[in-house]
Amino acid sequence: MAADRTHTGRVHRLAQDSNWDLAPDYSPFAPPAGPPAGPDWRRPLDALGTVLVPPQARPAPAEPPTELLPQAPQAPQLPEAPQVPEVPEFALPPQTAQFPPPHPAPQPAPQPAPQPAPVARRGRRALALTAGLGLGRGERERERERLTATIRTPLHRSFRIAVVGLKGGVGKTSTTLALGSVLAEARADKVVAVDANPDTGTLSMRVHRETRATVHDLLAAEATITGYMDVRRFTSLTPSGLEILANDADPAIANSFSGEHYRRLVDLLSRQYPIILSDCGTGLLHSSMRAVLNLADQLVITATTSVDGASSADATLEWLYTNGYGSLAQRSVTLISSVRSNGRTIRVEELVAHFESRCRGVVVLPFDEHLALGGEFAPEKLRPKTRRAYLDLTALVAEGMHFAPPATGPHAAAAPTW
Template structure:
């Protein structure tokens, strides 16, 4: 007898599609609804109780890097112990790092610093160049120093000369300047990235440099630079001085450690007070430059502590910059050739100046940085 072929259903070669449906597909919708699907490209939130995803950060993947102390006997102890003894950074290093952070404070717009002194030979131009170089080496924005001395200023000699152009040439071609690269053709730059805009070498042309000329130059520079330092002449009644005082955010009154230098610096403050700039005097910084260590007793040496106390009662801060053989040369300035004490003093000065920077408005949008303009 011939066998009857078995049907496909009897052979169970096909299954009922509804028999394999998961139970949650046919379950009633919960009262609170189903979880919303996140927008495309955004990760979905893990269900309650599920472990949180770990971020693939550098620290998570490689662990915390141990560097140990950066200098001094603490560094050698850390290395000699194979990293087992870590006493942390010394107070000196911590203070240095804090000063660097202060000097590199973010700055909105342009901040203008004017160097004043009624007496020549106190190192006003040197302080302008070294402070500007310190700022330029620490910060990521642009820093420029302007020579506004009508008596053939020497600021341009503190950096390698890259162009014979002066502030007069920049003003002559101002209408054609529309970017930072245009301005850069008129400046010279040192290793620290400090740029210098030179003055005229001809005294007759320099004397004709007016307050309006200075204002035009600063209005142009502040579009492309975050810090503008002005090396002023010794004449407080020169026409440029009125524009300098009107546009400056802070004044640095420079003095030497001698009696006549201190008296001249004090007389500068007296002149400012007498001409309605008492608010700028209170916010000013006194810089006692070229201080030599005292040896022995008496001998007619100036009591610098009394000099410091005198200016501390009138100014926001008083800083002393020690004598340095490299600065005495009067040539191009290289920060790495300065003594450590001199570099530390300049760093303290930069931090003191930066303490007067205006606070950033956290609520508003930040202004476009100077280095991005043009």
């Protein structure tokens, strides 16, 4: 990951004395700082010194690079002399398309042209970035730094990401592992990925397991959980810093993972992890899947360039739109994985154009032999273009952190301790 040189806000530092473990209090209930008193301080939220920044104190989203925004037309300058300017009439705004008076009146100071609102980077742009087209080395480095800064967007509550699709074998587990790995490497937060597949998922089979514990074991010990280390006993840590919480290998036990179980699990994890990913199964009607959708802030829809892989992703979005999850589908992100197949495939450009009209953004993942093998996931074995595509995907997902509403309702997570 490129070093983050983006300044995201004012940070107070103290000398290593008795007040070393104190941090500035950004909460809205803190008393205003008087002229001589300086900032208020309070205990940090964890050993890393994390301090939650409320929405009103968070920095504004990073502006997209100027080359992504259309240039506003420049207003023509009226000549000061009384001569008629030899300028085509269509080049002047309607209110100035006339001859100047013999003695020009004082003109008000020109107002800056309004800038268009930033828009999410879409599929064709992501495809060009992934392929390295049209960008010099310096531009690529600046773009990488911008993406990394976006991935480090501050959070005011636990953010839940679900990777979904109606078909197996379209890269849901690989996407969960890659997305979680980039988030864990780029951010200082704790990130956990949960195997939420009630049909015995393969998430834990793709990493080196440190424990045989599963989601059922963690739920059984729910009454004894008081802090992060109590949860950490049930997870496996990957080299990137991503933690994995496995499901049971027995299909009968895995299928008993209900919607209520998932709600309890997310409620428990939200107190310790700022980011929770869920690797979901193919059954949208399963009770656990309903709970996943009800609690998700961001969806990642997985598709492939094969006909059945693209059709299943489109059917997933159609189901979401027609079953009360329209806003969730609209702000979702689609990842199109390229496949090598003797069967019929669809042109990537056509798929990008189609899914752009149905969700917030599209990223194209090039074919990668390491992912095709389906063994233990090792990010360092991915091709550079594959790693870049996953960086684009993670940044696009992180842009959704600005849209996440505050947690409400009976299953809203309790106040976090991270």
